[in-house]
Amino acid sequence: MSMVNPFRTAFRLPSRNQRINWFPGHMTKGMRQIQQKLRTVDCIVEIHDARIPIAGRNSQFFETITGNGVKPHILVLNKIDLLGSTKQQREIRKQLQSEQPELRNIIFTNCKDQRNHGVHDILPLATKLVAESSRFNRAQSAENNIMIVGVPNVGKSSIINVLRNVHLKKRSAARVGAIAGITRAVGERIKIQETPPVYMIDTPGILQPSVTDDEMGMKLALVGCLPDHIVGEDLIADYLLFWLNKHKRYEYVEKMELQAPSDNISAVLAEYAHKQGMFHRVKQFNGQVEVMTNLLAASRKFISFFRTGQFGPINLDEQCT
Ligand SMILES: Nc1nc2c(ncn2[C@@H]2O[C@H](COP(=O)(O)OP(=O)(O)OP(=O)(O)O)[C@@H](O)[C@H]2O)c(=O)[nH]1
Ligand SMILES: [Mg+2]
Structure with a gap:
């Protein structure tokens, strides 16, 4: 006999008019800077928190900047140390690809571990995708520029640092912090590999300007994509x-x-x-x-x-x- 769950089955915000939104000025500025830099970018690596693989990705904006699939795109689901088993990763991959079949390149990472397989897979996959793509005005260039995007606090700057440590054996170059909104502007490119030269561009976390799904907003808040005091x-x-x-x-x-x-x-x-x-x-x-x-x-x-x-x-x- 199955036990009936005696608890709430739906979550309601205390006030009907309340919305879980956070869209400070640095996000508007960041979006503009991202678009301005796009011409020099060969691949977009979108980082998201593996504990919310479906909820809260700012898909509309991130699809626009890949030219709706023209520019190579990798989805990195980070913080798998907090997610668990590889079975769960397989299920997430299946769920994501059934909802978004065009999502072909998914990597799971733990940035806290330099030996993590996913961390080592990012650069070879990005290099392969760029080589297979048509780079238009950048076809003659020997170097690759990879832009890191995503919502706040998912580990974008941490990924740049761990890749720089792994491939260049150099110390961290991007500022990291446990609260959302640490990176506030698109930075100068950071070298990740010497030959062929690969650079990464760090960007501020950007949320959807309006999160209309309350539960999605609460999940973003729970994993720390918004500062706690906002919610x-x-x-x-x-x-x-x-x-x-x-x-x-x-x-x-x-x-x-x-x-x-x-x-x-x-x-x-x-x-x-x-x-x-x-x-x-x-x-x-x-x-x-x-x-x-x-x-x-x-x-x-x-x-x-x-x-x-x-x-x-x-x-x-x-x-x-
Ligand atoms: N457990 C765990 N924590 C991580 C991992 N990657 C990053 N973090 C932590 O997540 C927090 C946010 O990391 P950042 O690299 O600053 O995130 P960000 O996406 O650049 O954040 P913003 O610049 O604010 O948009 C820091 O406390 C990191 O130490 C991971 O794989 N596992
Ligand atoms: Mg950052």
């Missing part, structure tokens, strides 16, 4: 709890030393904060100071457990069974 840690934590329960992923119960699974985020965070001794002093209207459980600190911890893979490997686009 709010309380809402991100609530979406995480909703997703884990809906997919019957109850590892959080043991990890957070809870009595039982629950769909109530305030109750979960309060129980956890209490157990961990997370308290803070809050001044009341009447001037009295009260010691209360620190729910914000607890929600940050809950989110960071997910982001560091401590609830096990998770593909947020996985269908419910």
Whole structure:
């Protein structure tokens, strides 16, 4: 007999008019700079977070810059150390190619590991695709320029650094950081290989100007493609709890030393904060100071457990069974 899942089956934002959007000025500027540089680019490498292989890719813009498939394009799904098994990678490849049959070049990477197969596959595949393509005005040029694009915080700058370390044995050249929006402008090209010369161009992460699908917005927020304060840690934590329960992923119960699974985020965070001794002093209207459980600190911890893979490997686009 199958157990009925007693939890929420759909996620709703607290307010009907709320949208999960982040499109600061540096993204508009970045889009313009990307388009201006395109003439000198031989291949587009799009990086995305492997934990959301379907959701949140800014496909419309990235398809435009490949000239709708004219320029070679590789999709790199990064952070596979947080995704899990190769079986899952096979399923993702199948799912992506059934939705987008023109997507032929997909590579899975873990930038934190210089020996990772995917990392070593990027340059040979890009070189092969460029050699097979018609480079129009750049046909005489011996060097290859590869542009790295993607939504924020997926590891674009990290990929450039790891490839530079692997192929040139040189130190990192692109700035990397754990929050979205570290790279804010299209940079100068960075050398990745000596012969034949290969350069990479780092670009700022660019989201869709308007994310109309709420769950897609929440998934982007959960993996850190938007700064946490834009959406709010309380809402991100609530979406995480909703997703884990809906997919019957109850590892959080043991990890957070809870009595039982629950769909109530305030109750979960309060129980956890209490157990961990997370308290803070809050001044009341009447001037009295009260010691209360620190729910914000607890929600940050809950989110960071997910982001560091401590609830096990998770593909947020996985269908419910
Ligand atoms: N676990 C894990 N973390 C990674 C991997 N690749 C990058 N990161 C981390 O992801 C965060 C973002 O990396 P960046 O390279 O700055 O990402 P980006 O896409 O350039 O970000 P923006 O410039 O903000 O658009 C950093 O904390 C990296 O250390 C990976 O393969 N696995
Ligand atoms: Mg960057």
